[in-house]
Amino acid sequence: MLEVRDLHSYYGDAHVLHGTSLEVSPGEIVALLGRNGMGKTTLIRSIMGLTPPTVRSGEVKWKGETITGLKPHEIASKKIAIVPQGRRLFSSLTVTEHLTMLKSPRVKEGWTIERVFDAFKRLGERRNHRGNQLSGGERGMLAVARALMQDPELILMDEPSEGLAPVMVQRLEEVIIDLGKTGLGILLVEQNLYSALDAASRVYIMETGKVVHSGTTAALKADMSTVERWLGVHGG
Amino acid sequence: MNLFQVLNGVTFAALLFIVASGFTLIFGLLRIVNLAHGALYLLGGYFGYSIASWSGSFAIGIAGAMAGIAIFGLLLEGGLLRFVRGHELRQVLLTVGVAFVINDMALVVWGGDSFTVPIPDFLMGAVQIGPVFYPKYRVFVFGAGVLVFVLLWLLMNKTRLGVMIRAGVDDAEMVEACGINIRKIYLWTFLLGAALAGLGGVIGGAFLSLYPSADAEILVFSLAVVIIGGRGSLPGAAIGALLVGLLNSIGQVMFPELAYFVIFGPMAALLAFRPLGLFGKTA
Numbered sequence: 335m336l337e338v339r340d341l342h343s344y345y346g347d348a349h350v351l352h353g354t355s356l357e358v359s360p361g362e363i364v365a366l367l368g369r370n371g372m373g374k375t376t377l378i379r380s381i382m383g384l385t386p387p388t389v390r391s392g393e394v395k396w397k398g399e400t401i402t403g404l405k406p407h408e409i410a411s412k413k414i415a416i417v418p419q420g421r422r423l424f425s426s427l428t429v430t431e432h433l434t435m436l437k438s439p440r441v442k443e444g445w446t447i448e449r450v451f452d453a454f455k456r457l458g459e460r461r462n463h464r465g466n467q468l469s470g471g472e473r474g475m476l477a478v479a480r481a482l483m484q485d486p487e488l489i490l491m492d493e494p495s496e497g498l499a500p501v502m503v504q505r506l507e508e509v510i511i512d513l514g515k516t517g518l519g520i521l522l523v524e525q526n527l528y529s530a531l532d533a534a535s536r537v538y539i540m541e542t543g544k545v546v547h548s549g550t551t552a553a554l555k556a557d558m559s560t561v562e563r564w565l566g567v568h569g570g
Numbered sequence: 571m572n573l574f575q576v577l578n579g580v581t582f583a584a585l586l587f588i589v590a591s592g593f594t595l596i597f598g599l600l601r602i603v604n605l606a607h608g609a610l611y612l613l614g615g616y617f618g619y620s621i622a623s624w625s626g627s628f629a630i631g632i633a634g635a636m637a638g639i640a641i642f643g644l645l646l647e648g649g650l651l652r653f654v655r656g657h658e659l660r661q662v663l664l665t666v667g668v669a670f671v672i673n674d675m676a677l678v679v680w681g682g683d684s685f686t687v688p689i690p691d692f693l694m695g696a697v698q699i700g701p702v703f704y705p706k707y708r709v710f711v712f713g714a715g716v717l718v719f720v721l722l723w724l725l726m727n728k729t730r731l732g733v734m735i736r737a738g739v740d741d742a743e744m745v746e747a748c749g750i751n752i753r754k755i756y757l758w759t760f761l762l763g764a765a766l767a768g769l770g771g772v773i774g775g776a777f778l779s780l781y782p783s784a785d786a787e788i789l790v791f792s793l794a795v796v797i798i799g800g801r802g803s804l805p806g807a808a809i810g811a812l813l814v815g816l817l818n819s820i821g822q823v824m825f826p827e828l829a830y831f832v833i834f835g836p837m838a839a840l841l842a843f844r845p846l847g848l849f850g851k852t853a
């Protein structure tokens with residue numbers, strides 16, 4: 335469904351993605367791992383059409399159609415949503431406004447504000463709070479809920495559990511697994527190996543702008559030397 | 571300072587709010603310091619003067635000026651500014667250039683005389699407010715300022731377009747990544763801001779009169795209002811307008827030689843403590 339082929343992305347003259355390729359099938363949760371600064375966020379932004387970076391060669395295909403070069407809103411309207419690194423909530427909007435901005439409350443198809451508040455009870459209780467008045471966990475939930483309001487078929491999640499307390503990481507992981515069961519595709523960027531391995535069925539590992547390992551989660555769990563080599567604190 | 575002068579300050583503040591609200595919306599969302607905003611005000615005033623004189627109706631003058639300046643704003647944003655998006659210096663220079671062009675064109679069409687937009691009979695004369703008789707038209711200006719504030723507040727808080735504009739002030743890239751065409755939001759905001767400048771021109775042109783350098787004066791005041799209130803904030807613009815309006819009255823009455831200093835001195839002091847203005851937020 336999503337195919338990234340030999341992508342080369344640059345910040346000015348800095349060459350950051352060196353021919354990255356990966357795939358996500360419908361309804362699949364795929365983890366994208368890698369140490370700090372290896373190009374995970376750059377890849378997510380390149381897929382979403384956000385600039386910088388600029389994509390100089392390679393392509394992103396979505397359902398067989400090339401979407402490289404489209405504007406972010408055009409890509410989003412093809413049902414690809416993003417939970418960006420750092421969440422990027424709108425600090426002057428209330429929880430409710432984050433959701434109604436994307437879909438009129440009169441529309442009763444797909445994800446509605448009622449359905450979101452049903453799935454995330456805490457957000458319902460905080461509906462009149464502004465983005466900057468929420469706790470870390472609530473912010474993470476709202477960032478996911480905002481993506482859901484676009485009724486996506488694929489969500490690009492960039493470290494959704496970053497900075498969260500362990501119980502919230504756990505809760506978010508359950509949410510992601512549940513969403514996966516509804517047939518939603520998820521490309522999940524994580525630094526936390528274990529929360530990624532619980533949710534995903536396949537894994538890619540990135541190292542300086544290239545995919546250096548790909549395989550099933552089960553295979554990676556059995557192969558700690560690969561984990562140590564690409565993700566271990568001591569490096570390769 | 572007597573009541574009359576305070577009322578003058580408050581009614582001038584209402585006009586400043588009308589002009590500066592459009593300025594701050596454009597500054598907040600598009601990150602453009604539109605230095606042609608004063609020229610749009612003046613052009614709106616001339617439009618209003620001509621249309622109201624020709625039709626004999628102040629209301630038609632207002633409607634015509636707002637529509638005309640809105641279209642002008644649309645051409646300016648869609649035809650020029652979008653090519654320099656993200657380049658701050660180029661935007662500033664472009665808007666200065668547009669201001670000069672508008673000014674010269676206005677000089678060709680309306681000449682160098684000063685004009686006053688004709689007002690309807692029922693707004694002429696004075697009403698008694700406490701111990702003073704106060705011009706009815708200035709009371710109307712105050713009402714117009716309050717009405718504009720209420721309508722803008724409703725737009726920004728109760729409509730989806732307004733919520734999108736506020737979200738765009740916070741993080742325009744993220745609005746786009748959520749599937750909203752931010753270009754359209756930019757256009758609507760610019761159009762709205764320009765229409766407000768046009769409205770200000772007609773309303774102000776009926777009591778401050780219109781002449782070739784009136785645009786620079788209103789621009790300087792609007793800049794002070796927006797800087798004091800904080801980029802993109804409507805309540806900030808309202809409070810900033812009140813402060814500038816009242817300080818302007820105090821300056822004119824008590825320190826006529828230092829009138830500008832009375833406004834910009836306190837502004838500089840405020841910025842030393844709150845560099846982003848009263849309601850400003852970091853980008």
Ligand SMILES: Nc1ncnc2c1ncn2[C@@H]1O[C@H](COP(=O)(O)OP(=O)(O)OP(=O)(O)O)[C@@H](O)[C@H]1O
Pocket residue numbers: 345348350368369370371372373374375376377386419525
């Ligand atoms: N806006 C930018 N301009 C220039 N270089 C950048 C920019 N953003 C990122 N980089 C560089 O690109 C490289 C990849 O960064 P990226 O943010 O994609 O890494 P990441 O894998 O997401 O890291 P993290 O796990 O810390 O989020 C890094 O060397 C970084 O310094």
Ligand SMILES: [Mg+2]
Pocket residue numbers: 374375376419492
């Ligand atoms: Mg990152």
